Amino acid sequence: MCRLKFQMAAPFLVLSLILSGCATTDNELATGGPSMNERDGASATDGSGIATRGARGAQPFQGTELQDPASPLAKRVVYFDFDSNVVKAEYMPILKAHGEYLATHPENQVAIEGHTDERGSREYNLALGERRAKAVQRILELNGAAKEQISTVSYGEEKPLDPGHTEAALTKNRRALIVYRQ
Amino acid sequence: MKLMRRLVVGLLMLLVATQVPAQLTIQITGGAEGALPIALIPFRVENGAADPPEEIITIIRDDLYRTGLLQPLSRKDLIAQPATLEEVRFQNWRALGVDNLVVGALASDPDGGYHGYQVSFELLDVYTASRLVGKRYRVQPTALRTLGHTISDTIFQSLFGRPGGFNTQIAYVEIERNAGQTVHKLVVADADGYNPQIILTSNAPIMSPAWSPDRQRIGYVSFENGRSEVYVQEVASGKRRTVASFDGINSAPAWSPQGNRLALTLSKDGNPEIYVLDLASANLRQITHNSSIDTEPVWTPNGQQIIFTSDRGGSPQIYRLPSAGGEAERLTFEGNYNARPALSPDGRLLALVHREDGKFKIAVLDLQTRLTRVLTDGPLDESPSFAPNGATLLYSSVRGGKSELATVSIYGRAHKRLGAFSNAVQEPTWSPL
Numbered sequence: 216m217c218r219l220k221f222q223m224a225a226p227f228l229v230l231s232l233i234l235s236g237c238a239t240t241d242n243e244l245a246t247g248g249p250s251m252n253e254r255d256g257a258s259a260t261d262g263s264g265i266a267t268r269g270a271r272g273a274q275p276f277q278g279t280e281l282q283d284p285a286s287p288l289a290k291r292v293v294y295f296d297f298d299s300n301v302v303k304a305e306y307m308p309i310l311k312a313h314g315e316y317l318a319t320h321p322e323n324q325v326a327i328e329g330h331t332d333e334r335g336s337r338e339y340n341l342a343l344g345e346r347r348a349k350a351v352q353r354i355l356e357l358n359g360a361a362k363e364q365i366s367t368v369s370y371g372e373e374k375p376l377d378p379g380h381t382e383a384a385l386t387k388n389r390r391a392l393i394v395y396r397q
Numbered sequence: 398m399k400l401m402r403r404l405v406v407g408l409l410m411l412l413v414a415t416q417v418p419a420q421l422t423i424q425i426t427g428g429a430e431g432a433l434p435i436a437l438i439p440f441r442v443e444n445g446a447a448d449p450p451e452e453i454i455t456i457i458r459d460d461l462y463r464t465g466l467l468q469p470l471s472r473k474d475l476i477a478q479p480a481t482l483e484e485v486r487f488q489n490w491r492a493l494g495v496d497n498l499v500v501g502a503l504a505s506d507p508d509g510g511y512h513g514y515q516v517s518f519e520l521l522d523v524y525t526a527s528r529l530v531g532k533r534y535r536v537q538p539t540a541l542r543t544l545g546h547t548i549s550d551t552i553f554q555s556l557f558g559r560p561g562g563f564n565t566q567i568a569y570v571e572i573e574r575n576a577g578q579t580v581h582k583l584v585v586a587d588a589d590g591y592n593p594q595i596i597l598t599s600n601a602p603i604m605s606p607a608w609s610p611d612r613q614r615i616g617y618v619s620f621e622n623g624r625s626e627v628y629v630q631e632v633a634s635g636k637r638r639t640v641a642s643f644d645g646i647n648s649a650p651a652w653s654p655q656g657n658r659l660a661l662t663l664s665k666d667g668n669p670e671i672y673v674l675d676l677a678s679a680n681l682r683q684i685t686h687n688s689s690i691d692t693e694p695v696w697t698p699n700g701q702q703i704i705f706t707s708d709r710g711g712s713p714q715i716y717r718l719p720s721a722g723g724e725a726e727r728l729t730f731e732g733n734y735n736a737r738p739a740l741s742p743d744g745r746l747l748a749l750v751h752r753e754d755g756k757f758k759i760a761v762l763d764l765q766t767r768l769t770r771v772l773t774d775g776p777l778d779e780s781p782s783f784a785p786n787g788a789t790l791l792y793s794s795v796r797g798g799k800s801e802l803a804t805v806s807i808y809g810r811a812h813k814r815l816g817a818f819s820n821a822v823q824e825p826t827w828s829p830l
Contacts, residue, residue, distance in 0.1 A: 336706065336780075
């Protein structure tokens, strides 16, 4: 029933339904009896207290890849060290996924925003933000994205994610962001 | 006649017969001397005059203190409150070690309408028991601040032989962070932070305001179109135009001394380089060619050279090259982060942001002696800008988690906060004379 329901709903509904809807079904199955709500699954009762029902099989993800929170494509931020535009190794799998995705989806485009923390001079940071954006751009291109799919923009230190002055705020602000164009 | 006087906004006009003896000029030779002690006596409010909305002497004291060249006596040390030369017992002030005295009075102005004042002041030399300068003004209460700065100018000029520039303005960027929305404002205010006027409001960041040499225009960077672009706005009319919107970074406008050209940072060819834009012809000339960051240009007073920040040596440092392009010479060697150069009006001193012990501080490099002096403590001091009198630096600072504007004298004395801001304030820049 869940499967059936999902198949009917799929054209209209998205991920959230799949995850939440069927998860509750599993819970109710564990505690359910003859009075089990019909919508929770195909069931058969014979009056002997025995109840059997079907369960859904594993579901392939039905949304677009970019919306899948489990995909590396859901990660779109690269963080940097102070005054550095070196992309750390931990971000390479993410950028590889984006590069390959762009290569297989030539209709998609991204803007890469480069940002810095507030330390140091603003104009120098504007240039540093551009370097960070371009460092990410190069890695995407190395992984198959076309030059035309990528634009870069630097905001320097002018658009902090966290306007605070703590070390934690500064760490969050030294970033490059991959923004998919709709 | 009365109407005409009012139209001229009540200032000055009266310049009553002033005896100006030979000007005493003090040569400032370095950072070693102490500031000159001066006694600033609160101006006497004559019978019949209403109390002024603010004390002129406080305005004058703040102006003069900020230069670091004068040390006003604290109010409790004022042993007497004379209002004219005739009332001064000079030997008492000599005993206090005071070099100069400023006295004055406010009287109601019979011709100036109900609230008008006549203000007189005298700058006295304690050792010769004489008047260096004395003036009288007719003024409306709304112009008292302006008058205070005018008197400060007169005192500074008389003592140091150069303009004080206290009646100039500053520009800065103010950021108002509300839930969900950030408003960026470009503000023009009096040099002491009073009378702020917003000349641009935007939801997008604004950066790097720069006054034209004639103070009629301000160049700045705006992100209103989703990326950095350079605009030039007329201060009086608010009219503006885009002067640089190439691909990549368009930033760091700096006016040539003649005001006909802008040095800019553009990354249109892939890397931030410094260009010179002729404003009339839109002719663009690239003057740096380097794979590193080149930015933050400033012109030398004669327009022959441009000083800028580059990380071509591995860390941000200050360099200088001919404004027509050519070989760059490195100027800073102390520390591994020197950026955001600002030149003193005479071109001798270079203020910069200098990192020391992980903190960003304002420092001054003497271009002749090559000595660097650190003037502030950090940790996030930025955007130094010289006062037109060359004695004071204006900069932005973060204290207690809040950003503020502050001044420090080039001798490292006379730290002072400027104004009181509820929002974040940054990138202050002092207008020319």
